[in-house]
Amino acid sequence: MPNHVVRHFQKFDPTLHAYAEKVGEIVLTSSHDFFASLCSDIIGQQLSGKAADTIYGRFEKLFPKNTPTAQRILKLSDEKLRSVGISGAKTRSLKDLAMHIVQKKLNLSKFPHMTNDEIKTALIQVKGIGPWTAEMFLMFSLARKDVFSFGDLGLKKAIQRVYGLKNHPTERQMLALSKKWQPYRTYAARILWKVLDTPEK
Structure with a gap:
């Protein structure tokens, strides 16, 4: 994580900063294939990371060189997509994404x-x-620095x-915290997700 981001959290949210030092390095990297990334994001909806990776791996194998394209998706039958573990709703979403591209x-190149x-x-x-x-795409595929997903259960x-609350934070509480993190809310989200991966003591 860049030093200026660390200093920002140290100044405006010492609580988050303390965790930032524990969770290790965070680097934002952009995708080289926006279409494949969006397919992965759709497939990963409401799934654990491991399950999403497994299904996406099967999905990739449906295409030459493991590279999905809009044209090739439209040529695949719904049954073929369902056969690798993709739900009916996600199949329709992938086809609609492909149709928007075709x-x-x-125009993903403008993003x-x-x-x-x-x-x-x-x-x-x-x-x-x-x-x-859309927020996951902005964070993980475009490496935008100031994105936060207020509806994400993990966050x-x-x-x-992190903040010792009795219940999940309210929208007002999340908004108040996120203002402290601007303009680096993506880094804050990545820190928080890493906290979840760390066993509580």
Whole structure:
């Protein structure tokens, strides 16, 4: 994590900063294949990381060189996609994403030059892509530094643990905390997710 980000948390949220020093290095890296990343994000909805990786691995093998493309997805039958463990709803979402690409309703090459809000607005036009999926894409595929997913259950659990709350944080509590983390909310989210992966003492 860059030193200026560490100093920001140290100044504005010492509690989070203490955990930041424990969880190890955090590096934001962007994807080289936005379409494949979106397919992975759709497949990973409401699944554990391990289950999502397993299904996505099977999905990749449906394509030459393990590289999914919009044109190839549209040529696959729903049954073929279902056969690798993808649900009916996610199959429809993948097909709709592919159709948006083929019909040029969605131009992924423009994303690096668009704002976060513009990208979210574009993505949620696709069936099955909501705010959470768009936020994961911004964080993990575009490496945007100031994104936070207020609806993510893992982040709620981590905040409850880090700040010693009796219950999951309210939206007001999350908003108040996230203001301290701006303009580095993605780093804060990554710290919090890592906290969840660390056994409680």
